[in-house]
Amino acid sequence: MSTSPWSGDSPGGRKSGGTKHRVTEVVTVLLLAVASVGSAWSAFQVSQWNGVETDAARASAAFRIEASRQYTLATQTVAYDAAAVSSYAEAIAAENEQLQTFLRETIVRPGFRPIIDQWKEQIDAGEVPTNLVQNQQYLDELFADSGATDAKALAASVRSEVAGDTADDYIRLTLYFATALFFAGITASFKTRFPRFLLLAMAGTALVVAGSLLASYPTA
16 A cells, blocks of 8 residues: 555654644744743733823822912912002002111012012102012012922823823733734644644734834833
């Protein structure tokens, strides 16, 4: 009886089949190793970016509280300056130089004295003093700290959102690696070559997609 070259019973057929089987096993092991490492790395990055998200959110909340405190303090300062201006205007109207000096040196804030002096010069020149709430430079100086802190809060909030989105990206990446692990892991359940090759091809495709995504993601 002759032996068919496709039967795999001949020494050459057995050798060829054994070689292909070993190659398949080696490829399977490599795919499993890469997928396992990739999955572990993705899970690690998810944990890291979740930590960044939490820290940034906590910093944003702290900055917003501080900005609110600074804004309240600035508002109270405006009210204090307005009261000082009212008293100083009454002293000017009464032509009470002694009271003017007392108010300027004792009641008026040092940072507000240049504005008081400017108003005094305008009054002496017969001009109408600039309205306090219309003095943009004065307001900008008072509310500069709260504005800067609020900007820090916004920046921290943006960092938190970006970190959360990046963590979600790594979660999706973990699914690609898990898919590759699944396809490569079940190849041993099939004895024929075609299902094995098909499963390995699907696992390899999942790894290629995962690798291309991984290269575009930042690391924490």
